[in-house]
Amino acid sequence: MxxxxxxxxxxxxxxxxxxxxxxxxxxxxxxxxxxxxxxxxxxxxxxxxxxxxxxxxxxxxxxxxxxxxxxxxxxxxxxxxxxxxxxxxxxxxxxxSDNYLYDTLHTIAAMQAAYGTCEKGAGKQVQIEFVSANPTGPLNIVSGRAAAVGDTLVNLLNAIGCNAIREFYVNDAGGQVQRFGESIDDRYRQALGEEGLEIPEGGYQGEYLQAFAQTIVETEGDAYLQLETDERVALFRDKGIAHILTQQRTSLERFGVNFDVWSSEKAIRDSGKPEEIIRVFRENGYLYEAEGATWFRMTDFGDDKDCVVIKSDGEYTYFVPDAAYHRDKFDRGFTTVIDLLGPDHQGHITHLKNFVKGLGMPDDWLEIFIIQQVNLVNAEGNRLDMSKRRGQFYTLDTLIDELAETVGEQFAVDVARYFFLMRANSSHLDFNMELAITHASENPVFYIQYAHARCCSIFEQGAEQGITPKPIQEVSLKRLSEPMEHELIRKLAEFPSIVLLSAEAREAHRIPHYLHELSGIFHPYYNQHRVLDPADMEKTHARLILIQSVQSVLKNGLTLLGISAPTSM
RNA sequence: GCGCCUGUAGCUCAGUGGAUUAGAGCAUCUGACUACGGAUCAGAAGGCCGGGGGUUCGAAUCCUCUCAGGCGCUCCA
CATH class of the missing domain: 3.30.1360.70 (Arginyl tRNA synthetase N-terminal domain)
Known part of the structure; x- marks a missing residue:
């Protein structure tokens, strides 16, 4: 308050x-x-x-x-x-009283880029883990949505004084990446002319693997055929992971998302923490043996079935390194940890929370949100399948490429981020490509950016007419007496509380909505009231202060979203 | 069968237990300046807020039942 x-x-x-x-x-x-x-x-x-x-x-x-x-x-x-x-x-x-309304303008003028921030979250060390896609293929659209949301949440938390970081967990160990290595091996041998090979059930069929295998053949020939199969698969697995990871990182950077920390499942497995976790679970009586495997008593925590943590072949299920990873987060001193998971990980939520509870961490320490699915809809309204296991799927890069064709690279990123951010995380999202591409000029993000550009344009015009904005202390704010001006100021005054609410509720979508509303007051005002009026310089200067404030808030809001605030369009 | 998410205008979605008329965008229809950028603005039309019941002075919002759609319930990650 x-x-x-x-x-x-x-x-x-x-x-x-x-x-x-x-x-x-x-x-x-x-x-x-x-x-x-x-x-x-x-x-x-x-x-x-x-x-x-x-x-x-x-x-x-x-x-x-x-x-x-x-x-x-x-x-x-x-x-x-x-x-x-x-x-x-x-x-x-x-x-x-009007004076208190005008205080908002003084606050904005004084704080500028910091307007909207506060110190309420001071002292909180927050980690947000998001995207964390398997290193077995390009990032898809849901990962893009998670990237936009996670990135913005970190911005929001930092804005309210928390110390928040972005973290990506690389699933570079376990059965999935093993099959990934096998699939590359198959493609490699295919590329060298071996016939009769079929990608097995659960293998990776994407064309990008054929291309990757082809590259290996072109640069290094058939030398790897000399190796034992296991050795070769392991080598291809590691090569493949490194390749895909670079690709994912590049896509994310292109999308304006830069992770602070990349954690490796393999490193967690090698750290001895999984053994430690198992020891703690065993000491607390959470484990039992059955059917040759080791089970965790999920039912003790209210779940309807137990789950396997050590398979009958002696391997951990992914639960163990994941629990160890969260233990690791705790040991690193984070006071709050937020996981953004994909829609196919619902079942994982209670498991993870139970493990965390079983390890004795506070109940509210871990927050898990599902970033709901994104359905790509084509011109006919048919949904496109985006599974990584199938041959074809729509990647984040493809999305940006297609948008960039009509609106350019920077706006493509802006539009995509805005689309991903404008809805509540729990809402399913239909991304109509035709609409996004053909109607890009009617996109709400342009409406907001245009409002910002217009603000900038007023100052340019003013400069041409020799009008230099005065410091707020020298301006008679009383001249801001139009109802629309008061409405604008009231809206500007809301911004800090919107940021706070948005951060605390982990609801990034409130910011795009707010900015759209603010723009929706600004544009009509701009149309009805002329800012630059040489015949009344006192009024002009008062209005310039208002315009400056609108510009600041739009820019601050867009910055939180990772969307550019262009000075011209 | 169990669990999670969703259901609000033709479409896509906002909406914190509170105000007369439930809000935006898109689509549709009618209009706008010799003007700081028309990517704009003014207006019209469009709704048993999936349905039933309950709590309350008051429910799109909370509870309950029910219907519909999506997803998850592997010794996969």
């Missing part, structure tokens, strides 16, 4: 206490006073349904209670309040 709300809160609280003292309100204790958002200017700047909440306790009609509370507030005694209304069922609507 910011300073203004705190001040209003105190005024309301003392009014209620005064009413109780005067014997007009029969309540035993004053509850926390809630504020409700005001949707229209008629509802003032701050509204509270407190009278409705007190109705039962006080055994009075909400409207009467509101009247009593308001009676004990003297608007003239508080500079902050311009007017108080009682509306609807008993809402108390508070209109702030």
């Amino acid at each position: 910011d300073a203004i709300k705190t001040e209003v809160y105190n005024i309301l609280e003392s009014a209620i206490h005064a009413a109780v003292a005067a014997g007009e309100l029969a309540i035993s204790e004053v509850p926390t006073i809630p504020f409700s958002p005001t949707k229209t200017p008629e509802h003032g700047d701050i509204a509270t349904p407190i009278a409705l909440g007190l109705a039962k306790q006080a055994r009075m009609a909400p409207r009467n209670i509101a009247e009593i509370i308001v009676k004990h507030i003297d608007p003239d005694a508080h500079a902050i309040i311009r007017q108080i209304d009682i509306a609807g069922a008993g809402f108390i609507n508070i209109h702030l």
